[in-house]
């Protein structure tokens with residue numbers, strides 16, 4: 001199995017190195033993987049003049065899966081939009097048709113007191129956010145800047161984006177979410193802003209239609225503003241949440257804090273044939289980059305998701321997850337989840353601790 005590794009920017013190289021280290025360690029127990037690295041994001045822009053070189057997309061297409069770190073570099077934020085690092089992750093998701101983004105938010109019992117919420121609110125939490133990943137306002141056209149031609153601000157500069165979803169895009173992500181809910185707690189909450197936005201009223205209508213094929217799944221609908229509040233008030237009411245690209249982006253960052261840290265949330269981005277790109281949900285964290293401070297667990301857990309979803313290697317996947325749990329229980333911790341009485345470590349030390357826990361299994 002060939003894995004394309006795309007570290008990207010900021011903490012990307014540090015965290016992907018730990019996931020590779022963990023996968024390498026499993027090789028001694030028979031896991032057959034090889035790695036090939038590619039430039040992406042700001043790192044690719046600096047080396048080649050574009051954030052997503054054709055050779056990077058070609059490597060992904062020639063590989064069995066992609067392990068991705070993060071892109072984003074504040075010093076490149078003044079570049080024209082198409083050259084900015086973030087265009088690389090948007091571009092590769094689109095190029096590989098990775099429309100289904102799974103973002104599980106699980107609270108490890110060892111971290112129930114690491115959340116900013118009371119332990120009883122989050123203990124035992126296990127929810128899945130299914131985010132549509134290749135449509136919505138992130139990709140809709142037209143978009144741009146112009147001089148307003150009408151309205152009260154006529155003659156002024158204005159900017160605009162387009163929120164749009166085609167029926168096929170909603171149907172396919174709805175099927176993915178219903179099937180996921182069927183395998184879990186049997187509950188699906190579709191999140192939209194149907195009280196205001198045409199696009200999301202259409203989303204609600206199509207999800208309701210698809211729901212008729214899943215009588216065994218209990219479907220509910222919630223407005224996104226209420227959902228943001230309910231996630232803090234009573235997150236355990238949810239099983240699977242399905243939502244569009246923009247709302248899913250925001251709600252999953254919010255959900256990450258229920259688990260203790262954004263450094264804990266992995267993700268899988270899949271296409272129709274289960275080809276996947278695996279990445280932590282966070283960004284390149286320039287504020288802590290290069291300082292050995294980042295928590296690599298979200299990336300290591302993303303590698304576990306890769307073994308499970310793309311390769312069907314459940315045993316290796318759960319070994320990684322158990323090793324993470326062992327480290328949380330008795331090992332050292334990075335600053336984001338550190339607390340009194342625990343040994344403090346860095347990104348690399350956390351990777352080593354996970355490898356050591358694997359060896360002891």
Ligand SMILES: NC(=O)C1=CN([C@@H]2O[C@H](COP(=O)(O)OP(=O)(O)OC[C@H]3O[C@@H](n4cnc5c(N)ncnc54)[C@H](O)[C@@H]3O)[C@@H](O)[C@H]2O)C=CC1
Nearest residue numbers: 070071072073089263282283284285286287288294295336
């Ligand atoms: N998929 C991707 O590649 C994404 C890229 N970005 C980009 O990343 C850059 C930074 O964006 P921000 O809004 O600051 O979001 P961010 O997720 O990079 O960081 C937000 C906060 O969380 C902390 N954090 C993130 N990951 C962490 C980890 N593993 N361990 C410990 N702390 C961690 C950071 O230090 C920061 O304080 C921007 O250029 C943005 O566009 C943002 C989100 C996703």
Ligand SMILES: CC(C)CC(=O)C(=O)O
Nearest residue numbers: 086089090249281282283
């Ligand atoms: C950088 C963005 C395009 C993506 C993002 O924030 C995410 O996928 O979570």
Ligand SMILES: [Mg+2]
Nearest residue numbers: 249250253281
């Ligand atoms: Mg995000």
